Amino acid sequence: LAKTTQPISMDSYEGQEVNITCSHNNIATNDYITWYQQFPSQGPRFIIQGYKTKVTNEVASLFIPADRKSSTLSLPRVSLSDTAVYYCLVGDSRGSSASKIIFGSGTRLSIRP
Amino acid sequence: ETGVTQSPTHLIKTRGQQVTLRCSSQSGHNTVSWYQQALGQGPQFIFQYYREEENGRGNFPPRFSGLQFPNYSSELNVNALELDDSALYLCASSFRDRVDEQYFGPGTRLTVT
Numbered sequence: 001l002a003k004t005t006q007p008i009s010m011d012s013y014e015g016q017e018v019n020i021t022c023s024h025n026n027i028a029t030n031d032y033i034t035w036y037q038q039f040p041s042q043g044p045r046f047i048i049q050g051y052k053t054k055v056t057n058e059v060a061s062l063f064i065p066a067d068r069k070s071s072t073l074s075l076p077r078v079s080l081s082d083t084a085v086y087y088c089l090v091g092d093s094r095g096s097s098a099s100k101i102i103f104g105s106g107t108r109l110s111i112r113p
Numbered sequence: 114e115t116g117v118t119q120s121p122t123h124l125i126k127t128r129g130q131q132v133t134l135r136c137s138s139q140s141g142h143n144t145v146s147w148y149q150q151a152l153g154q155g156p157q158f159i160f161q162y163y164r165e166e167e168n169g170r171g172n173f174p175p176r177f178s179g180l181q182f183p184n185y186s187s188e189l190n191v192n193a194l195e196l197d198d199s200a201l202y203l204c205a206s207s208f209r210d211r212v213d214e215q216y217f218g219p220g221t222r223l224t225v226t
Contacts, residue, residue, distance in 0.1 A: 032213060034213050034214070041201070041219075041220070041222070042217075042219055042220070043115075043117070043203045043204075043205065043217025043218050043219055043220050044156065044203075044205075044215075044217050045115075045217065046214050046215065046216070049213065049214065087155055089213070091213055092213075101158065101212060101213055101215070102158075103148075103155030103156045103157070104155050105153075105154060105155050106155055
C-alpha cells in the first residue's frame, strides 16, 4: 500500500488559487491518485482522480509529474465554502477491495475573507 | 449530495450495549463499505460487502459485523460497545470495480457513555 504524506493544514484567502501537494514515493504501477473533500459532520466527497499528467474537472485540477511520486490538487479561485479537509489517496483504482483505500489525516484547508 | 442515506443521524448508547446502524446505497451501486472516523482523523475502513457477503475487512474486532440486503442496503452492528467506539460511522457505496470512487452518506454520530 502506497503511503501518502500531505500538509496537516493550509490557509488562504478568497479568490486565490490553492495548491495542495501530496507525496507518494512508493506508488505502484497500477495505482491511481484520488482526492476527496470532507466538510465537518459530512462524509467525504470524491473530487478528482488521475493516473498521470493533468486532469481537470469543474471543481479542480490534478497535476501529476512523470515520476508520479507526488501530485498536486489545484483549486482555482477558492471561496469560503472550500474550507474543508482534503484527502489524497493512492491505490489500485480498478480494484475491488476498499481495504486498499487508505485515508490519511488529510489537509485542513482554511479560507479567509 | 450523494444518494446515500444513513440512519439514525445521532445515537447515544451505554457501554456494553449493542447498536445497529443503517445505510441505503446510491441507486445502481452494488458494493457498500463502512468506515469509522474518530474526531480529527481520517476515515478508517471497517469492512466491505458485495452480493450480501463480506468482501474485505479492516483491523476491527469481530464484534463489528454487518449485513447487506438484496437491494444493496446495509447494516453495521456493533456489540459490547466500548467508550472508544464513539465516532462518526460512514457508509459508502460504489461499483464493485471502482471502490476508489465511493459515494459517502452523511454518517451516524455514535456516542458511547
